[in-house]
Amino acid sequence: MLSQKAKYALRALLMLAERSEDDLVMIADIAERENVPRKFLEAILLDLRKRGLLDSRRGKNGGYRLAKPPAAISFGEIIRIVDGPLAPLPCASKSGFRPCEDCTDVDTCSVRWLMLRVRDATADILDNCSLADGLKHRRATGVLPGEDVPDDMPGSMAATPL
Numbered sequence: 686m687l688s689q690k691a692k693y694a695l696r697a698l699l700m701l702a703e704r705s706e707d708d709l710v711m712i713a714d715i716a717e718r719e720n721v722p723r724k725f726l727e728a729i730l731l732d733l734r735k736r737g738l739l740d741s742r743r744g745k746n747g748g749y750r751l752a753k754p755p756a757a758i759s760f761g762e763i764i765r766i767v768d769g770p771l772a773p774l775p776c777a778s779k780s781g782f783r784p785c786e787d788c789t790d791v792d793t794c795s796v797r798w799l800m801l802r803v804r805d806a807t808a809d810i811l812d813n814c815s816l817a818d819g820l821k822h823r824r825a826t827g828v829l830p831g832e833d834v835p836d837d838m839p840g841s842m843a844a845t846p847l
Contacts, residue, residue, distance in 0.1 A: 691767040693721045694729050698738070698763060699823065702755035702816040709741075709748030729767065736766050755820060761811030771811065772804040779804075 696719040701710060712730065716723040730749055733739045740752045751758065765771065765780075772778035776785050777800035784791050791797055 687764065688768050690725070690729060691764050693719070693726060694733060694763055694767045695760065695819075697721065697726060697730065698733070698751070698758065698816055699819050701739070701749060701751050702758075702820045703823075704750065706750065706754070709746065709750050711748040715749070733763075733766060738763070738766070751816070755816035758816045759812050760814050760816075760819070761808055764811060771807050772800060774800045777801045777804045 697715050700715055700719055704710060712723060712727055715721065715730075716726045719726075730739060730741070734741050734749070734752075738752055738758060739749050741747065741749045761771065770778040770781045772781070774785065774797065775781055775783040776788065776791055776794070776797045785794075785797075788794055788797070
């Protein structure tokens, strides 16, 4: 299951993907628009900066921006940084393999066989979907977070007959 921390990281990085590569965004702006607790967000962004996904600058005109183009950052990379391996069991993990304590033979274990398939399918989806893809989805589905909903947009209060 995806942690709340990973969801916050994804939302923050999607917001940064919307900006030009030179545009720095302050933590307070990200936290407010994405509805993320600021202190929690600070720790998340610091970790992502240390892992090479973000650049930052301190001071009055400081903030964060992506260190790579949005197309070069996959959802899988972000989730692995924040939550660790994608495998649902340690015996199915590529980076954190550990046999289950109650397993008698990892090579013939049918549960492990299934979890390897789950891991591979999950990794295939997450590693082949970038922030640029997520941003395309945001734009295709309408209003970006923090923007006003147009009165004539389906689902807006003004568009709803009374």
